[in-house]
Amino acid sequence: MTITREDVELYLMGEYDGDKAALEAAIAADPALQAMLADEAQLEAVLRDAGAAGVFCVGCDDLVGDQTRCAACGVAVKPGGYIVEEVLVSNAHGRMYVARDADGTQVALKELAFVQTPARDTIAMFEREAKFLRALEHPAIPRFRAAFEEGTGVHTRYYLAQELVTGESLADKLDDHFFTEAEIFDLGKQVLEVLVYLQSVSPMVIHRDIKPANLIAKPDGKIAVVDFGAAHVQGTTAGSTSIGTFGYMPIEQLAGQVDATTDVYALGASLIHLLSRREPWRLLQGASLEGINVSPPLRDFLSKIVATEPSHRFPNAQAALAGLDAAARGDRITPIVAPRRRRIARPALLATAAFGLAAAGYGAHALTTPAPSTKTGYGVVIAQFTPGDSAGLWIDGESYGKVGNFFTAQIPIGRHFVRIGPNCVHPIDLEEDGDEVFVGCNLSAGDLLGGTLGIEMVGRPYGELFVDDVLVDSVVSSGRRIAVPSGQRKIRIVSEDRSFCEHRIEIKPNERSDIRCELRPAKDKLTEVKHPVAGKIPPGKSIDLDFIQIPLHDVVRSVGKACNLNFVVPDRVDVKINVALKQAPCDQVLEVLLESRGLWYRYDPTGNMILIAPRHELDREVEAVAWRQKQGFVDDALPPGQELDFDFKNAPLGHLLQVFADIAGINLVLPEQMTQTVSVYMKKARWDIALTTVLEANGLGYRYRPSGKILRIAPRHVLDREAEEQQHRDQKTK
């Protein structure tokens, strides 16, 4: 038997898989092996001592010795006598640890970190959370253990020790679990009971951040409500600090207004998310709860709990709990909405279903941006068609798939365009909350007259298809065949870089016509141009950064806070950052961070505003700005607005722009599709500069009509094209 040193090592470690007796016999027979064994045993003993004596960082396994914090990743070692065992969450604001106290009990230890000496309001917020938790006593709320601070100045860390709630958040559970209606009733009841308790203490406590991620399903099936960091005691906080999570918070919470309906609304949005598996802001912004397959009583309950108008919701958690109990018994809830007015969409469109009007429908489609309205609420569209049992339905370009006769959809009030089948389009106006509008289509041969358009793209793979200047398809590519109304048509395909092709073609009924679209560059490349507002970031003060695997927008937020800079970061810039810098100037920090990820910034000194984007996008935007200047296109002047304090992460762009409009008191018209999200951090930022930067970050521009105070937002290339065409028309007129 041949014995190697590795065999001896594994034997001493207790990891030897071979015949131990044979190994021991071989060692006993060979003095050299005995010496090797003694030698390795000595090392093994020292390694075990080292294992016992060494203090390892649980974040990165670096040896931390007697340091209080890991020098490599910043994870605490033994704060306040709690031995850190695991890092649960790590972000720019701090960490959440699993730690063990002196008695051996595991606790959740929340750590707040700062890149500069913490401000008084930050400390106040932390102390408030500690105070809440100390005072609250409910089995579904983690029990308070201790609150303490360590370090000084920039190294200050605040800690909050709470009962460790083991389980899975409902957000995580959603990944591999489909919630049933019975489960939703149970979850709703449990959380509402907690909210009833919070609303019964004096003064009333409002959690302000109820969402699936903050609802923990414990192994025994009970739900715990965690993270009271955003909690608010009624009557204590002045101002309009917006705290919460988009989609889960009611619209008035954006303006800092919270009351007894706030958490109840957030619970409703959470339940809808769990049922529909769609982020609630998408669902609530768009159509309705129609897509959720639940019983009518639960649907009524959910509709009421998330009503846009606070007065239409359950007034408090107790009432919502009674409503939920009623729904569980199968009782229908009478929605508190304005009386419905049932109308029929313009009969003229129905009666004349020939192609000329179908084309008019296309024309109307261009106006798919809802008319500016200050009203809020939902109306119902009821679709009816003949012949056939099913037909495709689109509302404002969004497909609802094949639907049956009398399909109903709940959509926000305002102007919408409903298309049934390939060619029947109706504009509808939902004027009041609760309006019902019938849309009827005769899908007989007359409606279906039209041809198909075959497309071959050269030069660019994708583009937007316009028929008679109406956007018909936002993504066309080679090989696509599109149904187009018959007649003389203007076909235009515009690529992302604003290059385009244009054809005038006769579309014959039931025939195929083909076009070859060669996308030429629209503008000559303009070199050596400079963005009109680009500047250099002032060096600012020196800051410490200590982050590992933190999303860029969290890091940027910290830098913004420390360096008094305003930031806009589109969320398509989705990178994580590792950084450990000590006493580095603000500008250097930012440049190094961005450069390392192929990103760059544009700094507008007037508004102290920084836009972060991929470097090539910023370069392209500089060219586009120069081209616009050359063409003589000038942005409309915006009205002055108040200074903004925004701190939003992954905010849906549409909602954010709505907040901008509300603050300035202007009307807003948004494009049909707005799926982008954006993170912003602003303190005392100029309204107009903040708005234009947010728009630029997402490839958008605007037109402003001061007479009607109407701000129309549209993709930059669309506005450029319109400006070009206007210029062309003006020249023709001359």
Place this chain on the structure above:
Amino acid sequence: MTAETDWDAAIRLHDRRVYLSVLALGLSPDRAREIAQAAWTRLIEQHARGALSEIELPGLAIRQARFLAFNELKKHRTEQRTLAAVPDPPSELDSERIASSRQQLDRVLAALATCSPQARKIFRLVYATPDGNAASAAKEVGLSLQRVRQILCETRAHIRKEVTP
């Protein structure tokens, strides 16, 4: 320490360390195991008699085991007329030996700090975790058992190289 279960827990936790300290003196694995067991038995007896005012583990058990091992070696080598080659066991902890052990420990920790993060993690999971072994470490880091054992052997080789004068 009062209950029998406490001794069971202590033995489970420290027995391997005690065994290794005896093995490092050059005894055979069988004999080393017997001596380690004998050391624990003596400690339990002394504790039951109330003869132990302070119990510091695993130091006390290691000292006891080494004392027994030295006696064993003395006896064995007396028979072989080689008594002079065997040093007397230190009766008490001398400061020089403690300082030497401390230095060696520091050298090991310094060598460990230069290993890869993955190697350090595996080392922590095996040597600094109660009941740690290669199998549990493999599960934790998502590697095969063979790879984890290989990394452990590489780490040992690296440390050996760094600490050997």
